[in-house]
Amino acid sequence: MCPSEPTAPSSPAPLAGRVELLDVTEEILEKLLDVALTDAAADDVTPPLGASAGWNQERISWFRNYHRAAAAGLDGPAAEKSWAVSCGGRLAGSIRLKCTGTEPSGMPALETGLWLGRSFRGRGIGREALKLVSAVASAVGAAVLQAETTAGNTAAQALLRSAGAELAGDGVITPLTARITL
Numbered sequence: 001m002c003p004s005e006p007t008a009p010s011s012p013a014p015l016a017g018r019v020e021l022l023d024v025t026e027e028i029l030e031k032l033l034d035v036a037l038t039d040a041a042a043d044d045v046t047p048p049l050g051a052s053a054g055w056n057q058e059r060i061s062w063f064r065n066y067h068r069a070a071a072a073g074l075d076g077p078a079a080e081k082s083w084a085v086s087c088g089g090r091l092a093g094s095i096r097l098k099c100t101g102t103e104p105s106g107m108p109a110l111e112t113g114l115w116l117g118r119s120f121r122g123r124g125i126g127r128e129a130l131k132l133v134s135a136v137a138s139a140v141g142a143a144v145l146q147a148e149t150t151a152g153n154t155a156a157q158a159l160l161r162s163a164g165a166e167l168a169g170d171g172v173i174t175p176l177t178a179r180i181t182l
């Protein structure tokens with residue numbers, strides 16, 4: 001269920017049909033940035049950048065440049081596509097798919113990552129967004145979807161395990177890598 005929507009215990013609206021992936025147009029980009037700035041930690045959304053901790057101009061510029069580059073999709077120069085995650089018409093966060101090369105099987109190697117605003121977490125939205133992106137990955141011929149997280153990120157680990165991922169690595173010296181068989 002999306003935040004701030006009335007709860008109807010007798011007939012809850014199914015979440016699955018309410019989570020959508022939207023292309024990041026210029027209009028959506030600014031709205032997504034607003035969700036990121038007001039409802040997410042900078043470290044959840046961007047690499048560490050700039051001299052000051054938290055949100056700063058360097059991180060905001062990175063955010064805009066990143067989504068603009070990813071607008072060209074997997075076949076574009078960045079070999080990456082990002083979407084805004086929408087739930088019941090409200091922007092909740094973002095998910096991405098990047099082509100990192102070829103698996104030993106010859107299938108495309110694809111990696112995903114996502115973040116949601118704090119007020120949207122813990123409601124099944126991440127799980128639904130991951131399902132939608134897995135379907136895109138399957139459609140472009142991938143058999144496995146990979147993601148990386150850290151040892152301390154229990155929410156990400158739970159989400160990835162819930163999607164059937166096998167996790168490898170210690171998450172400290174080597175990244176914790178999840179592989180989801182599609």
Ligand SMILES: CC(C)(COP(=O)(O)OP(=O)(O)OC[C@H]1O[C@@H](n2cnc3c(N)ncnc32)[C@H](O)[C@@H]1OP(=O)(O)O)[C@@H](O)C(=O)NCCC(=O)NCCS
Pocket residue numbers: 044093113114115116117120121122123124125126127128147148149153154155156158159160162
């Ligand atoms: C990680 C993140 C995307 C999870 O999305 P979410 O919508 O909150 O997750 P969901 O509600 O869909 O939950 C999916 C599963 O994870 C579990 N889970 C979610 N948050 C959890 C938490 N904080 N602790 C333990 N388990 C958690 C749920 O119980 C559910 O398990 P189930 O399918 O077995 O019932 C979200 O917490 C987030 O945006 N975090 C900050 C950014 C980040 O860490 N991104 C991860 C990059 S890989």
